[in-house]
Amino acid sequence: MKIAISGKGGVGKTTLAALLIKYYSDQGKKVLAVDADPDANLAMALGIPDPQSIVPLCQMKELVAERTDSQPGKMGGFFKLNPKVDDIPEKYSRQLDGIKLIVMGGVKTGGSGCICPESVLLRTLVTHLVLLRDEVVIMDMEAGIEHLGRATARGVDKLIVVVEPGRRSVETALHVQKLAADLGLHKVAVVANKVRQPQDLEFIREHLKGLPLLGYIPYDEKIIDADLKSRPPYEINPELMD
Secondary structure (H helix, E strand, O other), X not given: OEEEEEXXXXXXXXXHHHHHHHHHHHOOOOEEEEEEOOOOOHHHHOOOOOHHHOOOHHHOHHHHHHHHOOOOOOOOOOOOOOXXXXXXXXXXXXXXXXXXXXXXXXXXXXXXXXXXXXHHHHHHHHHHHHHOOOOEEEEEEOOOOOOOOXXXXXXXXXXXXXXXXOHHHHHXXXXXXXXXXXXXXXXXXXXXXXXXXXXHHHHHXXXXXXXXXXXXXEOOHHHHHHHHOOOOHHHHOHHHHO
């Protein structure tokens, strides 16, 4: 099972990712969690100790240089477009209760179409994780799906867009759907979050008629409390796992 999770910032992507990771782990599955959001906080949501000490892969300059045959800090030049990545999940992940976590980080490009050794390494890694790994892979992504390529998209079992009741969140979901369609990924669905009343679900259904609604997470002060206390949401509110 390979699941990518996207949506507007702040809608609860990381909360849903943590719940799915915990669910599959409790089912006895091998789970690889991937934080592909530049605003990385999946480690905290999973209760991994000292999450601030985790260095994202894109900031490991020596690793990037070694795998891509590039020179750290130097723009331009030639570098490998197919770096070795198959050992990265074991060597560079944090582990807790059988869950492996990789923090990828974000890559700032210099313009449209620009590529750099860091982006090549991350995209190659995502391709490996989606197409060649035999465990459950849950990817917490940014509002777009920049880490996915056309070949990788075909290996994703489901792209879940987390949506809260609101027009900006809905617009982001439609944008993600278009990006996915451009890559040939049509297995897109929605999970609603921060739902307070039935009208919230009706709003989402009305504005996202082309996307299946898998379910919803009710608005819950305990989830906010978990974030403030840097604890997993399912520890503060075990009912979320029901």
